[in-house]
Amino acid sequence: MSGATAVTPRSRKAERGAPVDAAHRPSHRRAMRRNFLTALLFLSPWVIGFLVFTLWPLLYSAYLSFTDYDVINDPQFVGFxxxxxxxxxxxxxxxxxxxxxxxxxxxxxxxxxxxxxxxxxxxxxxxxxxxxxxxxxxxxxxxxxxxxxxxxxxxxxxxxxxxxxxxxxxxxxxxxxxxxxxxxxxxxxxxxxxxxxxxxxxxxxxxxxxxxxxxxxxxxxxxxxxxxxxxxxxxxxxxxxxxxxxxxxxxxxxxxxxxxxxxxxxxxxxxxxxxxxxxxxxxxxxxxxxxxxxxxxxxxxxxxxxxxxxxxxxxxxxxxxxxxxxxx
The missing domain is CATH 1.10.3720.10 (MetI-like)
Known part of the structure; x- marks a missing residue:
């Protein structure tokens, strides 16, 4: 029929007022969350090593630089x-x-x-x-x-x-x-x-x-x-x-x-x-x-x-x- 508009599944979803990709959003979010957790799992050895063996000693040495500390006794704050x-x-x-x-x-x-x-x-x-x-x-x-x-x-x-x-x-x-x-x-x-x-x-x-x-x-x-x-x-x-x-x-x-x-x-x-x-x-x-x-x-x-x-x-x-x- 001339002048008739073709009806597609995508247009039907739009007519119902539902977003086109709404059905796919939960699964997409789950996939992104799963990928993030997987990446974090693989990065965790480096992250833990950095926190324990680099960042913590760095911060602790900064604190010790303001103290009098001889390993045997507790650190005594001496300022600058x-x-x-x-x-x-x-x-x-x-x-x-x-x-x-x-x-x-x-x-x-x-x-x-x-x-x-x-x-x-x-x-x-x-x-x-x-x-x-x-x-x-x-x-x-x-x-x-x-x-x-x-x-x-x-x-x-x-x-x-x-x-x-x-x-x-x-x-x-x-x-x-x-x-x-x-x-x-x-x-x-x-x-x-x-x-x-x-x-x-x-x-x-x-x-x-x-x-x-x-x-x-x-x-x-x-x-x-x-x-x-x-x-x-x-x-x-x-x-x-x-x-x-x-x-x-x-x-x-x-x-x-x-x-x-x-x-x-x-x-x-x-x-x-x-x-x-x-x-x-x-x-x-x-x-x-x-x-x-x-x-x-x-x-x-x-x-x-x-x-x-x-x-x-x-x-x-x-x-x-x-x-x-x-x-x-």
Whole structure:
């Protein structure tokens, strides 16, 4: 019939005044609730672990930083006394100076060595798989073993480093006893674990589009021009990631230095040159049982890391190139 309106099941529901999808809403809500509970079940191990092993210790340490607590007796509230002591403690200033010196010198060397080896691996062809494994294996060495290895390699009398230097007529320094050479030796030893950074940078190098190099060569760009105009901008996010991670790790340096200079029981010379901030924090907490003071030190380190990371993020806006953002 011309002019007649077709009647469908959907229109019949509308004529009765019932919503079109009303019959499906309860089942849809049950499905969403079931999916939410399932997701929560799978997330629960992480949530419980975060609450018990991260959030609770974080909050409790914040409370302890305002107390005098020695583990044996109950915490006694002292207000900001621990934080005031931090400002007048010469050991805190010394430990911070050692830590900042170590970090500021170690990070550029760490990135330079990692990038150099990654560039070499990028040209190694099929052999790159073998060398990736070789470079990464030292990363799996326990930090305590690295500390002991430091004492063996950098021993001033019969260490391997000074022995090799002696072959070239160079009288090597006393790496482990001369305060002027303790931190340089530890910095050199930290380069033992560049393997993970090499893998990250190698992956970034292999993801640089070949078309960019072809365009640069057509424009007459040589090796160095291609490196600074193509390679470095394209891998800058990977370099920035390595800088951020290793800056945080440098500010928390503990294992190797403690094993080499504090855990060996050697008291024949001063260890102040190797007294990093986290080592002094550890001493206050577990040797002197000044848990409240150690908690205040931990929160100071947390604030320092936050500030340093924030500055790096601000600087990265000008130095780091993100291809996705450029496409927008």
């Amino acid at each position: 006394e621990n934080y005031a002591t931090l400002l007048s403690d010469p050991k805190v200033a010394l430990a911070l100076a050692n830590t900042f010196f170590f970090t500021l010198v170690q990070i550029p060397l760490y990135v330079a060595v990692s990038l150099t080896l990654a560039l070499l691996l990028n040209r190694a062809g099929r052999a790159s798989g073998f060398f990736r494994t070789v470079f990464f294996l030292p990363k799996m060495t326990p930090p305590v073993a690295i500390g002991i290895l430091f004492l063996l390699l950098f021993n001033g009398q019969n260490g391997l480093i000074n022995t090799v230097l002696g072959w070239f007529g160079i009288d090597g320094p006393s790496w482990t006893t001369d305060p002027a050479w303790v931190k340089p030796g530890l910095i050199m030893m930290s380069l033992w674990t560049v393997g993970a950074s090499i893998i990250i940078l190698l992956a970034a190098l292999q993801n640089v589009p070949e078309e960019l190099y072809e365009s640069a060569r057509l424009d007459g760009a040589g090796f160095w021009r291609q490196s600074f105009s193509v390679t470095m901008p394209m891998i800058s996010p990977a370099i920035f990631f390595i800088v951020i991670v290793n800056t945080i790790a440098g500010l928390q340096t503990f294992d190797e230095a403690y094993t080499a200079f504090f855990g060996s029981g050697n008291t024949t010379y001063s260890n102040d040159a190797a007294l990093f901030y986290v080592i002094y924090l550890f001493q206050q907490a577990f040797e002197f049982l000044h848990m409240g003071y150690a908690s205040a030190m931990a929160w100071l380190l947390f604030l320092i890391i936050m500030v340093v990371t924030g500055i790096q993020l601000i600087v990265s806006r000008r130095l780091v190139y993100y291809e996705g953002e450029a496409a927008k």
